[in-house]
Amino acid sequence: MKSLNARILFLVFAIMLFSSCAVVKTPYFQASYYKNTVNRLEDEKDSIKYSSDSLYAGFSKVSITPDVSMNVPLAGYGQSKTRYATGVHDSVFVRAAALKSGGLLSVIVSADMLLMPPDVIDTVIARVKLKGIGRNQLFFSATHTHSSIGGWGYGILSKLIAGKQNPHIKEWLAEKIITSVMTASSGLQQAYISTGSFSAPEFTLNRLTHIADQLNTDFDYMIITLKDGSRGVIGSYSAHATTIGSSNTLVSGDYPGSWERNLENSGYDLAMFCGGSMANQSPYGKGKVFESAEFIGRSLADSLLKNSASDVPTGNPEQSSFSLKLDLPAYHMRMSKNCNFPTWLSRKMMAEPENVMLQALKINNLIWFFTPGDFSGEAALLLKKILKGKGLDTVVSGYNGSYIGYILPGKYFWLKHYETRKMSWYGPGLGDYMMDIMERMSNLFTH
Numbered sequence: 001m002k003s004l005n006a007r008i009l010f011l012v013f014a015i016m017l018f019s020s021c022a023v024v025k026t027p028y029f030q031a032s033y034y035k036n037t038v039n040r041l042e043d044e045k046d047s048i049k050y051s052s053d054s055l056y057a058g059f060s061k062v063s064i065t066p067d068v069s070m071n072v073p074l075a076g077y078g079q080s081k082t083r084y085a086t087g088v089h090d091s092v093f094v095r096a097a098a099l100k101s102g103g104l105l106s107v108i109v110s111a112d113m114l115l116m117p118p119d120v121i122d123t124v125i126a127r128v129k130l131k132g133i134g135r136n137q138l139f140f141s142a143t144h145t146h147s148s149i150g151g152w153g154y155g156i157l158s159k160l161i162a163g164k165q166n167p168h169i170k171e172w173l174a175e176k177i178i179t180s181v182m183t184a185s186s187g188l189q190q191a192y193i194s195t196g197s198f199s200a201p202e203f204t205l206n207r208l209t210h211i212a213d214q215l216n217t218d219f220d221y222m223i224i225t226l227k228d229g230s231r232g233v234i235g236s237y238s239a240h241a242t243t244i245g246s247s248n249t250l251v252s253g254d255y256p257g258s259w260e261r262n263l264e265n266s267g268y269d270l271a272m273f274c275g276g277s278m279a280n281q282s283p284y285g286k287g288k289v290f291e292s293a294e295f296i297g298r299s300l301a302d303s304l305l306k307n308s309a310s311d312v313p314t315g316n317p318e319q320s321s322f323s324l325k326l327d328l329p330a331y332h333m334r335m336s337k338n339c340n341f342p343t344w345l346s347r348k349m350m351a352e353p354e355n356v357m358l359q360a361l362k363i364n365n366l367i368w369f370f371t372p373g374d375f376s377g378e379a380a381l382l383l384k385k386i387l388k389g390k391g392l393d394t395v396v397s398g399y400n401g402s403y404i405g406y407i408l409p410g411k412y413f414w415l416k417h418y419e420t421r422k423m424s425w426y427g428p429g430l431g432d433y434m435m436d437i438m439e440r441m442s443n444l445f446t447h
Contacts, residue, residue, distance in 0.1 A: 021340045024330065028429030029436070033327035037437060041324055045444050050320045051102030057191035057224050058098045059232045059270040060183035064111060064176050065091040066149055066169075066251065073163020075114040075153075076146025077246040078422075082163040083150075089250035089290060090257055092148050094177050095272040096184035097224060097232055099193075099363075101319040106361055107133065107181055108234060110141040110274045112253040112260075114162065117152035118353060121401040123174040128181055136323040138181070139359055139370045141274035142399040143256035145241040147248050149173070157333065157350040189226040192313035195366045196221055197393065198303055203296050204239035206377070208280035208412060208419060216277050216377040216384070219300055220395040222363060223308055230269040233308075235259065236368075236397050237300060238276035238377045239283040243292040252290070255283060258297020266305060274397040277380030279373075279406045279419060314364070322444055323359045324437070326372070328404065329426040337414060337421075346425070353402040358437060362445050366393045369438055370400040374423070375407045379435055386439065390446050396438075407431050 028034050066072040068085040077083075092112035099106045109116075125135050151166030152173065153159060201217035221235040241254035253260065256273035263271035285296040331352045332340030341349070359370040367387065380396040387394045406423040413420055413428035424430070 021332070021335070021342055023338050023340060024427050028433040031329065031429070033329055034433055036327040037324070038440070041437070041440055044324070048320055048322050048444055049104055050318065051104045052316050052318045053102040055191045055193055055315055055317055056100045056188035057226060058184045058186065058188045059230065060096045060180045061270055062094050062176050062180045062183070063091060064094050064149060064173065068251070070168070071166065072169070073150035073166065074147055074249065074251070075150030075162035078160050079163065079246070080160070082159070083249060084163070085251050086249040087251070089252040090261065092251060092253050092257065094180045095270055096180040097234055097270065097272060098184040098188060099319065100188055101317065104319055104321070105133070105137050105185065106139060106319070106321055107137055107185055108139045108272070109177065109181060110143065110272050111177070112145055112257055113142045113148045114144060114146060114150070115142045115399040115403050116140045116401050117170070117173065118402050119154070120152055120170050120173045120177065122355070123170070124177045124181070127174070127178055131182060133181065133185060135357070136321070139361055140399065140401040141370060141397045143241055143253060143273045144275035144278055144399065145252065145254040145256060147244050147250065147252040147254055153350065155348060155350040189228060190315065191227065192225045192315045193317050193363060194223050194308070194311040194313040195363060195393070196308055196311050198307040200237065200300060200303060203284055203300065205282045205284050206280055207282040208415070208417060214378040214381070215281060216381045218384070219303065221304060221308065222366070223311065223313070225313060231267065232270035232272070233263060233268050233304065234272045234274060235304065236274040236276040236395050238278050238281050238380065240278050240281060241275070241283070243283045243285060243296065244289050248289065252293070255285070255293040255296035258294045259300050262298050262301035263304065266301065275399055277375040277377040277396045278398060279376045279408055281377040317364050319363055320445060321359065321361045322441055323357055324441065326356045326358055326437070328356060329430060331425060332427065333425055334421050337416070353404050356402040356404060357400060358434070358441070359400060360441050360445070365391060366395065367442060367445060368395040368397070371396060371398050371407065371434065372400045372402040373404040373407045374398055376409060376431055379407070379409055379431055383435060383438060387442050390442065392442060392446070407434050
């Protein structure tokens with residue numbers, strides 16, 4: 001009897017567990033998280049401020065090249081055993097560019113890292129707030145190199161992605177990012193800005209569907225020239241920074257680092273790369289490992305120099321921005337096609353993101369979205385086409401201070417693929433939900 005009761009209890013527990021873990025298929029637009037976010041957007045839309053006053057700007061570049069003797073994990077790729085750095089192939093940095101027009105200050109920050117670690121960014125936000133810079137003024141990204149500093153995560157999945165946790169790295173990184181933000185924001189000079197884009201289809205492939213027409217192949221950029229002649233460029237491209245491979249143990253910025261280095265050796269005082277809509281897009285370049293990284297980075301740098309030569313800068317750009325906190329679906333790592341781990345167990349595997357922000361920065365007719373994950377290249381391409389009809393050029397970058405995994409069109413959720421199974425944590429509606437909110441945000445700048 002006891003054995004029978006135990007089996008019954010186990011069966012009841014299993015039914016409860018697996019029934020509560022079924023993938024939720026409710027359309028996103030019927031869900032409470034969508035309605036809450038839309039209501040918040042409507043409540044806050046009148047808070048947008050615009051300025052076309054003279055532009056002032058400042059740059060900073062701070063080294064985050066680690067001392068590899070301190071057991072520094074390298075972040076990127078799934079790793080059953082922590083991949084520690086054994087040396088430095090090329091230095092890595094955190095860079096910032098501050099833009100101020102009238103009373104509007106915006107600081108774009110990007111690091112030569114896999115992503116901006118959420119715990120670290122929470123510390124940065126709290127400390128720079130004491131110095132007068134709020135979260136809505138900060139726009140984060142990362143180059144997404146898979147060969148830079150790890151050790152900043154919590155939980156089993158974070159360890160697989162970023163290596164064994166190292167608490168000293170978190171505090172050290174926070175101070176470096178704060179220094180970069182504050183340096184760029186102080187001593188601003190009168191400045192001029194131009195924006196542009198060129199197509200570079202030869203350096204990226206679609207690794208999800210293998211359909212070339214479903215790729216975002218644009219390299220987007222803005223160039224800032226200070227009154228003293230200093231020049232900075234912020235660029236974004238959508239190929240994953242994975243040319244070097246998982247066997248590498250040398251710190252490197254991969255091809256984005258090469259792009260930055262080549263431009264800073266060609267007359268730019270600052271070259272900052274923001275990882276674009278990298279979900280489902282792989283890099284493609286000649287050579288192996290570091291040769292491929294250098295080939296792609298140098299080629300993209302050369303193309304920018306050529307394509308930007310005729311750009312006409314302005315000293316009185318129309319500048320505005322909008323920041324929106326997102327409600328999200330239930331947090332679920334996935335076990336199989338139709339079954340998730342429960343939320344409480346997912347939180348043990350990796351801390352659930354908090355204070356997730358979607359932001360848009362508008363300079364003249366360019367709207368730059370800063371998203372909190374790996375955003376789909378195909379979705380970004382569609383968004384570009386939609387907003388082009390509204391007279392807007394569009395950039396979508398990722399890793400905006402939080403990380404919610406891969407943000408993909410819902411039609412791909414059921415595919416048996418790394419991106420759609422292991423890295424999709426919020427159900428089949430996440431990508432479509434994000435697209436909906438981004439279109440709504442864009443309307444705020446066109447009315």
